Amino acid sequence: MTHVLSSLLVTASVLFGAVASAATLTAEFVDGQGKPLTDAVLTLQGPAPKAEPALKADMDQRDQRFAPHVLAVRTGTQIKFPNSDNIRHQVYSFSTPKRFELRLYGGTPSDPVLFDKPGVVVLGCNIHDWMLGYVYVTDDPWFGVSDDKGTLTLDQLPAGHYSATLWHPLAPDMQPVSGGEFDIPASGLRQRFSVAVQPKGDDMPAAPPSSAFGDAFHKAAHE
C-alpha cells in the first residue's frame, strides 16, 4: 500500500501573549480531501515538561459504543471503563502496549486499567463485535483529540518551539506521523493539519440494525 502524505500546510496565525503567560494552539484537522477530520490525535513535545498530578481517564460505553471513540492519554494513565449501557460488556484489548480483558460486567468496574506503555491500544467488546475504541497512549505532555468539526484547542501551552505528532485510527497502518515543528507564540497559534486517512475497511462488523423485535424488546425493558 502506498502512503501519500500530503505536505503539511501551515497557515498559522500566532497569537502571542506574555512570555510567562500560557498560549493557545488551535489545530484544524483535515483529511486528504480537505474535509474536517474528527478523532484525530495531536501530541506535542514542547520546551518544558509538564507536571501531571493525576493521570486518570474514563472510557465510557454508551449505546454499545466506546465513548469517546478515540481517547488520548499520557503513559501511565489509569483508565476506568464505566458501562453506561443497561447491558453488559466485555472490554478487551490484544494490542501490544496493553493486553487486558474486563470480564463481562455492568456499571463501573472497581479497578481502573493502567496504560503504562505508549502506543495504540485497540479496544473491543467480546460480545459486541462492532464496538471499537482506541486509546492512544503517548509520552508527550500535550495532546488532544479533534472534535466533530475537526478542531482541537490546546491552551495553557507555554510559548515556545514544539514538535507535533499526528495520529488517526484510519491513518495508514495506524502509525503516527510527524506533524512538523513550529513555534507557538504566546499569542497562540492556529495550525491546520492534514492527515492522510484510509477509507474505513469492510472488515469491521456493523452494528446490527434495529429490528422490530429489538425495538419491542427495548421498549419492554424500559417500561
Add this chain to the structure above:
Amino acid sequence: MKLRTSFQARIAGVLIMLLLIVVVAVFLAVKAATQDAVRKQAQAQLEVGTRVFEGLLEMRGKRLRDAVQLLSADFGFRDAVASADSATIRSVLLNHGARINANDMFLLGMDGTVLSSTVAQIPEGTPFPYIQALRDLRSKNQSMLIVPLQGQPHLLVDSTVMAPLPIARVVMGFSMDNDLAQELRSLSGLQVSFLSVVHRLPGQIISTQPEALFESLRGVMMSTSSDHMQMTEHQSQSFLSKTLRLGSISDSDSDVVALLQSPLDQAMQAFAPLDEKLFWITLVALAGSLIGTLLLARSVSLPVRELAQAAQRIGEGDYSTPVVLARSDELGLLAGAINSMQSGIAEREQQLAHNALHDGLTGLPNRALVMERLGSAIAAKRAVALLYLGIDNFRAINDSIGPEGVEQLLQIIGEQLLLPLRPGDTVARLSGNEFLLLVHNAGTDAAVAVADRLQRLLLKPQRIGEHDIAMDACIGIAVYPANGDSAAELLQRASIARQDAVQMPGRLQVYEDGRDLAHQRQISLIRDLRQAARNGELMLHYQPKLDIRNGRVRQAEALLRWQHPQFGNVSPAEFIVLAERTGSIQILTNWVIEESMRQLAEWARRGLHVQLSVNISADDLLGGDLPDRVSDLLKLYRVPAEQLIFEITESAVMREPEQSLNVLNRLRECGISLSVDDFGTGYSSLAHLKRLPVQELKIDQSFVRNLDETSEDAVIVRSTIEMSHNLGLKVVAEGVEYEHSLRLLERWHCDTAQGFLISRPLNAVAFEAWIAKSHTSPSLMVH
C-alpha cells in the same frame, strides 16, 4: 396344391409384411420417443442437478465460511492468535479446525504471509498462494475458493481475525472427499466426480461412480474444456455428462473439475417393460394375423381348388359331376357359371360327336364310324363282310331330278339299304353316291346274297317328284378274314372290287387276290404319266398307211409309246385309258401333236412328205383351245395343215356333241383333215356321221383282223365302205394282217389299209428307212 399355397402365402405375406411394417414403425416411434424423453429427462435432471450441485456447493461454502467466521470470532481463538506464540497458534488452529472438521488450517498475516500452516507444502513465512483470490472473494460475493491441494480438490474459506481490528486471516481447507460427493449425489440425483488438475496432471479422482469407470471418467474430465452437455460412454454405460470447472484460480494449469452425470441406461431401464409389452403385443398380433390370413386365404383357396378340380374334370370329359359350392359370393357365381358351362359343353360335344360320326344328310354313320366298327369287329376277330356300293347312274339322276330330289333320293336309299340287314349291321354313306355296308357274321356267299337283294331293291323305281328313278347299283365286296385283316385294307379292296364291278355284267364283284397289285400299278402309272413327257419317256412310233389304189405309202398313224423307267414299255391300251380317266390325256395329246409336227418339219427338210394321223381324245374336244393351239404350232413348225389328220372316236364326239362339233369345225377350218376312229364299236349312226366335218372313217380292227368273204364282218366292212364312199368319206381299214384281207379290201375299194401286213409301227428313223426302201421296191409293200 401350388395355387393354394402360393395364394395363401401371398395374402399372408402381404398382410404380415404390412403388420410388421406398422409394428416396426410403432416400435421405432416409441423407441425414439422414449429415448427422446429419457434424454430430455436426463438433460432436465442434469440441468436441475447442476443447479442443485452448484447451490449445494455454494451453500456448503457459506456454511463453512460462517463456521470459520464463528470460529475466528471465538475469544479464546483470537486470544491465542493475538498471543503471537507460534506453537499456541498452531495448536489452536488444529483444535478449532477439528471442531468444524477442517482438513487444513492456515493463519495468514494481513499481508498474506503464512503465519502458521498445517500443510507442509505451504510452509510458514512464505506468501500464501491463494491470498489474492481470497481477497477477491468478497468483491465477487463468493464465500469460498476451490483449489487443488495435495492432489485433492479443496474448499478454502477464510475469515479475518478481529481483535477487534483485523489482525490476521484464518484459512481453513476442506477436502472434497467421497462423503461430499455422496452427499451431493444424494441431493442432486447425479453421479458426481471430482478431479484436481495440477500442472495439467490429474490428481486422485473422487467419484460416486464405481471404481472401474475412473479411468474413463478421468479422460472425459481432462479433455472436456467447456461445460456443455454431452453423451459419454463408460464401459458401455451411457451418461449425459456435464463438466464444471470449479477452480477459482485463473490459472489454466491447475484446476478442479467436477463431472456431473445423469445415467441414461437407468432411465432407459424404466422403459424396458414397455418394450417387452410391445414385443408381446407384436407377437400376438402377428400370430393372430397369420391365423386370420391363413383362414381367409383358405376360405378362398379351397373353393378355388374345388373349381379347378371341376374344370379339370370337365377337361377330362366328365360332364356329369357338377361342382357344389354353397356360396353367394363371386366364387358361388363362378361355380354356377362352371356348371352351366359344363352342361353346355356336354350338349355340344354330344352334337359334335354325332356330327363327326354321321352323315349330315341321311343321318347314316359316316366313314369314320363304320371304320371304327369294322376295326372293332376285326379286333374281336368276328367275321364281317364289307359291301362297297356305288350308284352308277347317279349323274344322270342328278341331272334329271336336281339337287333337292337327290337329297330326297339319298334318304330313301339310306332307308332301303337297311332293309336286308340285321340289327347290328351298319350302313354308312361315304360320299355323294357311295355307301358302305358292314354285315356281321357274313362270308362271301352271304355278302353276295345281300348284295343281290340290294341291287334288286334299288332297281325298283322310286317316285321322286315327276320322275320314276331306278338306281343302277354297283357293288364290290371284301370279307374279313379272307380278303384282309385291317380295316383300311378291307375298305381299299372293297373299293377296288367295286371299280372292277363296273366292268362286270352283274355289276357285282367280290375282291380277287392280286387286284390290289394291279391297282397299285395303275396308281403309279397315273402318277408318272404327268411327268412322262417332261422326262423324255414318251416317243412316237409311226405305222405306215398303204394307199391301196396306187400301192404307195404316203400316210402314217402316229402312235404314242411310253418307256416307263420301272415297268418298261407300257401298252397304250393301259395308260391311255388311265390318262383319259384322270384327265391327263390332254397333256399327252398336246405332246403328240407337237412331236408330230416337229417330226413332219424334220422330215420335210429331208424331202419326206407324209400325212400323219394323230389320235385326239374326247377331253381335247371339250377344251375349246385345241384349234388355236394347233394353229399356233402349224405356224411355228411351218407344217402344212393338210399333212395332219386328227382321229377321233365316235364316243368322244357323242359325249358333248355341240362343243365337239364346234371344235371339229374350227380344226377343219385350219385345214386339218378329220377321221372317225374305231368306227363300228360305238352306237353312232352314219346319219350322225354326216353332220360331222370328217373326211375319213376308220373301220375298227376288230372287224378287219379276221376278214374273209363269208364272215359277218365282211358284210359290215363292205357296206360301211360303200356307205362311206356314198357320203364322200375315205375309208381306212385298221388291223390288216393277212394278204387275203387286203385283197378283199382292194376289191371293195377301200382307200387305205393299215396293219402288221404292211408294217408294224416304227420309230422315226426306222420309218424313214422303211419309206426309202418301199420307194425303191414298192411291190414289196403291196403284196
